[in-house]
Amino acid sequence: MRAIRKVAPGPGLEMAEIPLPVPGMGEVLLQVKAASICGTDLHVRNWDPWAAEHAVAPLTVGHEMCGIVVGHGSGVTDPPIGTLVSVESHVVCGVCSWCRTGKGHLCPETRILGVHRDGVFADFVTVPAANAWPDPEDMPLSIASLQENFGNAVHTVSVPEIEGRKVLVTGCGPVGVMAVAAAKALGARSVYATDVSAFRRAMADRMGADATFDASTVDVVSAVLAVTDGEGVDVLLEMSGAARAIDNGLRLLKPGGEAALLGLTSRPITLDIDDRVIFKGATLHGIVGRRLWDTWYQMRALLRGGKVDLGPMVTHRLSLEDFDMAFDLMASGNTGKVVLFPDPTDADGPLYRP
Template sequence: MKDTMCGLVKEVNAPSGLVYHTDLSIPEINDDEVLIKVHCSAICGTDLHIMEWDEWSQKRIKAPVTVGHETAGEIVAVGKNVTERKVGDRVSCESHIPCGECYFCKNGMPHICKNVKLFGCTQNGAFAEYAKIRWDCTFLLEDDVTDEAACMFEPMGAGIHGVEAAEVNGKTVLVSGCGPIGLTAISASKTFGAVKVIACDLIDEKLEVAKKMGADAVLNSAKCDLPAEVRTLTGGVGVDAAIDITGAEPALNSALKCLRAAGRLVCVGLPTKPITFHDMTDDLVYREVQLTGVSGRKIWETWEDFAKVMKGPYFKLDQVIGGRFPMKDFEAALAQIHSGVPGKMILYP
């Protein structure tokens, strides 16, 4: 193995927020860690927040740090205490690194660990030729899962988790937002037994993709009265569950009105500012609507559920990948994202 590697480092004063290096030190693993030769990694919205050095990033991230966490690769070294992974294993990584000691970790909720560390955020990540991580935060990949598909486990897990929380079997479901995570939520809803999936977005092209991913009906929220259209599609009742991927105030208020009484609104998308529910009394309280949020993925239930979705008839990987770029050309990938090109951008070291 060579002594140095390439990688993308968040440096506070960098014009684009990231600097491409060719002389980074290859990580030295601890006794409970593995070293991964990265095959490819996808750009996440969190990476964009870190590049922009917004308020969220400034509170959580200590630069310089190698970013990237949606990844797949091969283990090339294991620490002396690691017995359940070996050199040659292909893995993807869970970005939430739980402490194992807090109340939540000890009660089956490590995904909301009180002391969680974040791969590619609070510690160096996968936009590099090599990355290290604690072994129990790696997910073994089956031989028929491609590297690009493996990169989707972590990000698309948020959509899967939303579907799990909505308990969609036998239900009519509304999915708001048809980016990659929303498309995955659509496919997962159908895979896990939803009788009807209605998808909404502001962009017609995304809605066409939603049809390919399993949506039974699609609605452009900018061109219709969404709650009225949903009532028409549901015999005047409303949907049993709504899964919001957008985090946008108008979408959340519309989704609430699209629900039937005693329905469930699952919030997956992250609002970038405080939001207001316009009529919580009539829309939520009097109708006994359930409101819940989801954080990341359940470890490892959500991962196993996404594996089922990938093997099902609805999920289509080519519809959620937007482009492929050498890591050194990351600026071109960012340009595609900022110009509105849909889908995940994949970087190769």
């Protein structure tokens, strides 16, 4: 079968022919139907310091997908052969104290598809049956694929109290934009968003932001104070990892406000803890992955209940063979989600032509 591989430590990816994987005990074999590219995949392609420290090689990359169950390992009967499933990319141990107390997303033994074990940019992949999430049969393949990533947004939005609150989203990459949509759907009074990219601000506008601001040309603090009657916001959803965005966001947080932090800073940053956190009585939440499986049920409600339409998030569809072009598009910053199709005739919209 074909697989997009990191063949050895260092930059770059290549398409390789490798043997069909065999599902082990408790695993299913999935035929990949659609797989979306994430920022993490770019780190692994570039082999930056984060990837060099965390990822293994050789490795098949990619972790966001949907596919059809085509084989069962021993002990598995569910989901049945032929089921369309999405995949939770974090494989957890199931027996540690976190897993046993409903906090599996914090499992110290977590192994991530496409980082620690073979991922999904391939014709087939094996995953634990417990990581397969059956989808409605009529769900578009690109939407089914990007649920994993939508889950990061839904998790971030659902930790602070959001209903009736004024919300600021700093960073409008795909997760930030989906967080805008989720915050509106979950009853936020107003949602403001910042980014340096005009393309991404336009996506945030389209997905429901009340106002967006160019963080490179506008004084974000004054601009947000101006639209919030000088109050600032109740909730900060930090998606950028940029030190200035974190500082501005916490400046804008009202006393007693809550900040949920998802964006990775990649390196230590400095922060005025006294004025931005302590004297405000602010609460900071670190967000990792998706709550297992609360976040997936929340997503199902938002998507199937018609509260969030992720259709506009999918801006580019390409054949798996065109992975290099797809990664370059994603790296440009001028995309929403970029989705790869092993069989291009499966594409649920027009294929991208440069």
